[in-house]
Amino acid sequence: MGALSINNIVTYDEEYQILDNDNYITFIGTSDAYLPQINGNTGMKLNLMNGGSEIVMVHSNSGENDIYYSGEMVNIVSIDPGTKLEIYNNSLNYFTT
Helix, strand or coil: CCEEHHHHHCCCCCCCECCCCCEEECCCCCCEEEECCCCCCCCEEEEEEEECCCCCCCCCCCCCCCCCCCCCEEEEEEECCCCCCEEEEECCEECCC
């Protein structure tokens, strides 16, 4: 499975699909995904769902610890099969809800 840059998703294939225009994205076979840059995407909310059978690893675009997850700043979060993760950009970092 290859890596996927979330800001380049525009269509459906065997690895992911966009469900609607509200930033709901289901991963079917992708094992790695990269968030868009923080700058220029303030207010972006992504609803990421793992519809596959493997863990999806969501990476920071910068490689820095700029994702606030479970009380910590990290650069990678995982989405277990059958679960979802909501991520919001507040202009300084991403945080999960």
